[in-house]
Amino acid sequence: MGDREFADVAIIGGGPAGLAAAAEAKGAGAERVIMIERDERVGGILNQQVHDGFGTKVFKEALTGPEYSAIYEDRVNERGVETWLKSTVTELTNDRVITVRSERGIETIEAGAVVLAMGCRERTRGAIGTPGTRPAGVYTAGAVQYYMNVSNLAVGRKVVILGSGDIGLIMARRMTLEGAEVVCVAEILPQPSGIAGNIVRCLEDFDIPLYLSTTVVEIHGNERVTGVTLAEVGPKMGEKKGTRRYFDCDTLLLSVGLIPETELANALGLAMSPVTNGAIVDESFHTSAPGIFSCGNVLQVHDVVDYATLEAEKTGIAAAKYAMIGELPETNINVTAGAGLRYVLPATISGGDAIDFTMRPWKEEHDKSVVFKSGGEVLRRMKMPHMEPAGMIRIRVGKGRFKHVVNNEILVEVEE
Amino acid sequence: MNSTIICTVCPVSCPVDVEWTKEDGVLGIRNHLCKLAGPYVESELFDPRRLLTTSIPVDGGDWPLVSVKTDPPIPKNLMLEAMDEITGVRVKAPIKVGDVLMTDILGTGCNVVATRNVKSA
Numbered sequence: 001m002g003d004r005e006f007a008d009v010a011i012i013g014g015g016p017a018g019l020a021a022a023a024e025a026k027g028a029g030a031e032r033v034i035m036i037e038r039d040e041r042v043g044g045i046l047n048q049q050v051h052d053g054f055g056t057k058v059f060k061e062a063l064t065g066p067e068y069s070a071i072y073e074d075r076v077n078e079r080g081v082e083t084w085l086k087s088t089v090t091e092l093t094n095d096r097v098i099t100v101r102s103e104r105g106i107e108t109i110e111a112g113a114v115v116l117a118m119g120c121r122e123r124t125r126g127a128i129g130t131p132g133t134r135p136a137g138v139y140t141a142g143a144v145q146y147y148m149n150v151s152n153l154a155v156g157r158k159v160v161i162l163g164s165g166d167i168g169l170i171m172a173r174r175m176t177l178e179g180a181e182v183v184c185v186a187e188i189l190p191q192p193s194g195i196a197g198n199i200v201r202c203l204e205d206f207d208i209p210l211y212l213s214t215t216v217v218e219i220h221g222n223e224r225v226t227g228v229t230l231a232e233v234g235p236k237m238g239e240k241k242g243t244r245r246y247f248d249c250d251t252l253l254l255s256v257g258l259i260p261e262t263e264l265a266n267a268l269g270l271a272m273s274p275v276t277n278g279a280i281v282d283e284s285f286h287t288s289a290p291g292i293f294s295c296g297n298v299l300q301v302h303d304v305v306d307y308a309t310l311e312a313e314k315t316g317i318a319a320a321k322y323a324m325i326g327e328l329p330e331t332n333i334n335v336t337a338g339a340g341l342r343y344v345l346p347a348t349i350s351g352g353d354a355i356d357f358t359m360r361p362w363k364e365e366h367d368k369s370v371v372f373k374s375g376g377e378v379l380r381r382m383k384m385p386h387m388e389p390a391g392m393i394r395i396r397v398g399k400g401r402f403k404h405v406v407n408n409e410i411l412v413e414v415e416e
Numbered sequence: 417m418n419s420t421i422i423c424t425v426c427p428v429s430c431p432v433d434v435e436w437t438k439e440d441g442v443l444g445i446r447n448h449l450c451k452l453a454g455p456y457v458e459s460e461l462f463d464p465r466r467l468l469t470t471s472i473p474v475d476g477g478d479w480p481l482v483s484v485k486t487d488p489p490i491p492k493n494l495m496l497e498a499m500d501e502i503t504g505v506r507v508k509a510p511i512k513v514g515d516v517l518m519t520d521i522l523g524t525g526c527n528v529v530a531t532r533n534v535k536s537a
Contacts, residue, residue, distance in 0.1 A: 050483035050531065052467045056426030056452065064469055066483045066532035070513050149471055152480045177470060177499050196431065197424035201466065205492065304427045385447050386431055
């Protein structure tokens with residue numbers, strides 16, 4: 001048993017959100033910042049995302065995942081964040097005592113503030129109930145990305161991809177470049193789940209067909225996948241008769257969504273959002289438990305790492321302030337998602353600061369506006385030439401606008 | 417001519433409406449959220465290029481692979497040929513982000529540059 005350690009701020013997770021939160025917590029004056037990472041390296045998903053497109057908001061240029069990660073890794077090292085690698089948090093209590101398991105054994109950290117930055121894991125075959133046998137050759141897209149880009153392992157020669165999430169699209173290109181044949185991508189929804197840019201650069205550039213409203217109805221093969229049967233689905237996701245098609249393949253990749261790693265948050269009994277599956281937070285990314293914060297993909301799934309970074313930086317500063325002075329701005333104004341929006345974050349604000357609201361629409365829309373209202377008056381209207389569920393929207397509202405808030409309520413809606 | 421080109425510089429993927437002619441180039445663009453769309457649309461119409469990213473095996477490193485990119489982006493139609501050139505190359509640790517690992521690939525003037533630090537094991 002190790003001794004009990006004390007930290008001003010403890011960050012759980014060393015991916016893009018954890019790195020940014022740790023660097024800013026230290027930068028804001030927290031004396032001892034410990035970042036706990038279960039892998040042998042920091043960087044999280046960025047280590048395997050060797051493609052470009054990261055950093056266009058923060059650095060105004062498109063970097064690759066490892067380049068983006070290296071910038072923040074250097075920053076946490078320069079600022080003197082303590083990084084605990086190969087260390088897994090097994091328990092977190094409401095009074096911010098963290099149990100960590102590593103090669104050193106079991107250690108406990110008592111922290112002034114805790115930032116939850118554990119990210120997401122991939123939804124697997126079991127979670128979507130794919131019918132058929134259970135042969136080898138069925139992988140999640142992110143697992144294959146790790147094998148190819150980090151471990152130097154190839155997984156198959158002829159591939160069908162189920163789900164048009166971004167990682168699936170990126171892997172369609174990656175496997176094509178490495179010499180595999182990507183037969184097609186099937187998406188159960190009538191529209192792609194990944195961003196439009198990836199449809200162009202990962203599928204159209206290589207003439208890979210995308211079949212919408214289509215899913216896998218059977219996986220064939222006993223020891224190894226030998227093929228899959230696809231079929232079209234109707235509006236209620238039922239199989240359309242007479243649309244079955246068989247495709248030869250030795251590998252099926254699943255890119256069917258992400259699940260926030262919220263086990264620690266659930267054990268704490270935090271107030272959670274049934275829409276994002278992340279914690280409900282205020283403008284400081286403070287959860288319902290005092291001194292416990294949440295940011296990055298464990299809070300809401302991001303499609304742009306830059307936005308996860310910006311959110312985490314704000315969280316790191318707030319966590320440092322909480323650890324040092326023990327209080328945060330009171331947030332009495334409730335923010336609610338109205339027509340057209342699945343959710344808006346944060347849930348409560350103080351009105352004393354500009355806020356970068358993040359949200360997602362229910363469906364694709366053109367030439368609409370996102371409107372912030374209070375007591376029937378418009379606080380801010382943002383014209384949106386194009387919105388889609390795959391693209392998170394981020395809108396800044398200046399603090400001056402909050403002077404006109406009535407009854408401590410803000411409603412955010414999509415309007416003509 | 418009027419075309420809609422999806423800007424792929426960043427994940428926002430603006431569907432940029434562009435008015436252009438072969439002789440005079442791009443006359444005007446709309447429906448974009450930032451300045452990066454202009455140069456992208458111009459390149460996509462007259463000289464489409466892609467940043468090719470892949471990885472190269474490393475001997476004696478703390479990672480088995482170093483991730484790489486072409487710098488600058490290579491012509492779109494040469495991506496698979498460039499992969500053939502890169503496949504089979506091995507490099508030695510240590511490697512730093514920005515190290516040039518291959519020069520003037522396929523006579524394009526593009527280099528292959530490391531995007532990850534790989535320390536000696």
